[in-house]
Amino acid sequence: MVKDDELLVGLDIGTTKICVVVGKGSEGKVSIVGIGSHPSTGLRKGVVVNMDSTVNSIKKAVEEAELMAGIKIDSCLAGIGGGHIKSFNSNGVVAIKDKEVKAEDIARAIDAAKAVAIPADRELIHVIPQEFIVDDQDGIKDPVGITGVRLEVKVHIVTGNISSAQNIIKCCKLAGLTVDDIILGQLASAEATLTPEEKEIGAALVDIGGGTSDIAVFSNGSIKYTSVLPFGGNSITNDIAIGLRTPIDDAEKIKKKYGCAFSNMVGANETIEVPSVGGRKPRTLQRKTLADIIEPRVEEVAGLIYEEIKKSGQEKLLASGVIITGGCANLEGMPELAESIFNLPARRGSPMGVGGLVDVVNNPAYATGVGLLIYGFKNTKGRRRGFDAGRSMKRLFSGQKLLNRMGEWFKEIF
Ligand SMILES: Nc1ncnc2c1ncn2[C@@H]1O[C@H](COP(=O)(O)OP(=O)(O)OP(=O)(O)O)[C@@H](O)[C@H]1O
Ligand SMILES: [Mg+2]
Numbered sequence: 412m413v414k415d416d417e418l419l420v421g422l423d424i425g426t427t428k429i430c431v432v433v434g435k436g437s438e439g440k441v442s443i444v445g446i447g448s449h450p451s452t453g454l455r456k457g458v459v460v461n462m463d464s465t466v467n468s469i470k471k472a473v474e475e476a477e478l479m480a481g482i483k484i485d486s487c488l489a490g491i492g493g494g495h496i497k498s499f500n501s502n503g504v505v506a507i508k509d510k511e512v513k514a515e516d517i518a519r520a521i522d523a524a525k526a527v528a529i530p531a532d533r534e535l536i537h538v539i540p541q542e543f544i545v546d547d548q549d550g551i552k553d554p555v556g557i558t559g560v561r562l563e564v565k566v567h568i569v570t571g572n573i574s575s576a577q578n579i580i581k582c583c584k585l586a587g588l589t590v591d592d593i594i595l596g597q598l599a600s601a602e603a604t605l606t607p608e609e610k611e612i613g614a615a616l617v618d619i620g621g622g623t624s625d626i627a628v629f630s631n632g633s634i635k636y637t638s639v640l641p642f643g644g645n646s647i648t649n650d651i652a653i654g655l656r657t658p659i660d661d662a663e664k665i666k667k668k669y670g671c672a673f674s675n676m677v678g679a680n681e682t683i684e685v686p687s688v689g690g691r692k693p694r695t696l697q698r699k700t701l702a703d704i705i706e707p708r709v710e711e712v713a714g715l716i717y718e719e720i721k722k723s724g725q726e727k728l729l730a731s732g733v734i735i736t737g738g739c740a741n742l743e744g745m746p747e748l749a750e751s752i753f754n755l756p757a758r759r760g761s762p763m764g765v766g767g768l769v770d771v772v773n774n775p776a777y778a779t780g781v782g783l784l785i786y787g788f789k790n791t792k793g794r795r796r797g798f799d800a801g802r803s804m805k806r807l808f809s810g811q812k813l814l815n816r817m818g819e820w821f822k823e824i825f
Contacts, residue, residue: 413439413788420476421783422469422487422588423596424579426454426622426643427738429468430777431476433484434765434784441784442767445480446777447472456641457493457596457623459578462585469586479768486589488787489579490779491536492596492623494641495572500541501527504563512545512554512562520564529570536576536595537569541633550631567634569595592787597625597637599782602789604736604760604775605629614731615720616760617749618778619739621645624716628723636723642712644739647705654704655696661686665701666742672709673744673751674702706748713752720753732756740775 413436421432433445449472453465473484503523507516517540525538543551545559554562576593583590600618601610613630622643628636647670652662669683681698720726720733732755735745740759749757762772762781772781 413437413441415439417788418444418482419784419787420484420487421599421780421787422472422489422583423599423777423780423783424454424459424465424469424490424582425451425492425620425779426457426645427451427620428776429465429472430780431469431472431484431487432772432777432780432784433476433480433482434781434788435767436788437766441765441781441788443765443769443772443781443784444767445476445478445482446768446771446780447475447477447479449475453582455622456643457620457639458495458575459582462578462582465582466585469582469588473586473588485587486591487583488592488594488783489583489590490596490599490783491571491576491579491593492620492625492639493571493575494623494639495575496536496569496595496637496639497533497571498567498569498637499527500565500635501525501568502563502565504561507545507559507562510558510560512543512557512559514555516562517543517554517564520562521566524564524566525568527568532573533570534573534576535568536571536593537567537598539567539569539634541565541567541635542631552632567637569598569637594783594786595625595637596779597627597639598634599780599786600625600736600760600778601627601629601634601782602785603762603764603778603782604734607632609731609734612731613725613729615723615725615729615733615753615755617716617733617735618737619643619712619735619745620737620776624712625737626716626719628720628725628729630725630728635725636719638719638722640712640715640719642715643737644742646712647708647739647742650704650708651701655685655701656688657685658688666705669698669701670705671698671702671743672705672748674699674706676744676747677702702744705742709742709745709748710752713749717753726755729755732758734758734760736760736775736778738774738776 417436431447453461543554544563601616610629616627618625624640746757
């Protein structure tokens with residue numbers, strides 16, 4: 412559990428903002444003690460495309476967080492996202508050596524489950540146990556000590572482009588940070604916004620940011636499916652800029668101030684003022700016109716998200732419905748539109764389960780940053796990997812380190 416006074420730093424490198432969240436263990440809980448956020452211009456659809464501006468934004472966000480927390484930050488847990496992320500489920504079977512399951516049997520089973528061909532340009536980011544099966548008994552969360560002859564593990568494997576992960580590590584290094592671990596963005600967001608009950612009875616987490624929509628489907632308390640779609644709120648802003656013939660910056664402001672994803676929720680008499688391009692006078696328009704531009708785009712993205720949720724094969728089992736987080740969750744009418752498309756209950760997910768500067772992080776846009784900390788406190792203690800840009804992650808996953816990491820995963824996940 413969370414050790415008192417232990418400090419961790421989460422670094423969410425997003426397409427629109429880079430956010431650093433500092434957390435401290437306090438009375439068994441994560442207490443937020445600092446946050447820094449700076450606009451991000453060096454990423455496209457969740458992937459670093461400009462090192463200099465990304466490094467610069469990281470430095471600015473770190474400085475801000477350092478000032479607020481009153482500490483010097485030199486390491487972090489970094490989030491990873493982008494369309495290059497590919498995930499799948501796998502299983503591994505081994506004979507139980509001494510008729511009673513031991514940690515080594517579990518490590519061997521997980522090793523067998525991850526022994527699948529992964530293309531040379533990709534590497535493992537997570538291998539997460541979902542459940543264990545001893546002989547014919549399935550649904551076991553912790554098989555240690557159980558008697559049997561055959562141990563099977565079902566795992567969820569997340570892979571990503573080697574270069575994308577290394578670019579994150581390089582940016583951090585240039586900004587003066589070592590990366591203790593790399594964590595899939597939506598796994599972090601889920602930690603901050605879903606309750607254990609929701610994960611148990613089935614829920615889909617959807618983090619809609621500026622450049623990507625990140626999906627994670629949970630049931631029976633474990634992760635079943637993850638996926639990243641290369642669409643987010645930036646497409647809505649572009650549509651508004653084109654539809655209302657207004658500059659992008661104004662379109663972004665208009666979206667945040669007056670936007671609504673569900674046009675039925677907008678009154679017929681509501682009007683908005685829209686700046687024009689080329690020095691022309693501002694115009695007054697019906698707010699419904701704006702909602703009519705936003706709704707089809709959100710519908711399209713929600714439709715694609717639903718297709719992904721269906722691919723998980725769990726869509727009929729999601730009794731807790733859909734939890735929408737990320738900056739776009741702030742858009743008025745978002746849960747209402749999502750409910751109509753998914754035919755499932757939907758709610759906004761803001762970071763929860765933390766103490767300290769709760770008001771400062773009380774925004775769905777901070778779900779990943781806060782979640783990185785919660786995930787870190789739960790999972791990474793004792794296995795700081797010290798990622799290094801020059802080193803291949805594969806080596807870090809070999810031999811004893813692999814066993815340690817698997818063992819930690821196993822211990823912490825359940
Ligand atoms: N109040 C609001 N209403 C509508 N949209 C909003 C609001 N606040 C933020 N957004 C949108 O949320 C998006 C940014 O979300 P977020 O901060 O989660 O993205 P990110 O993490 O930087 O990007 P990504 O996760 O895609 O890499 C932007 O498109 C922004 O316009
Ligand atoms: Mg994000």
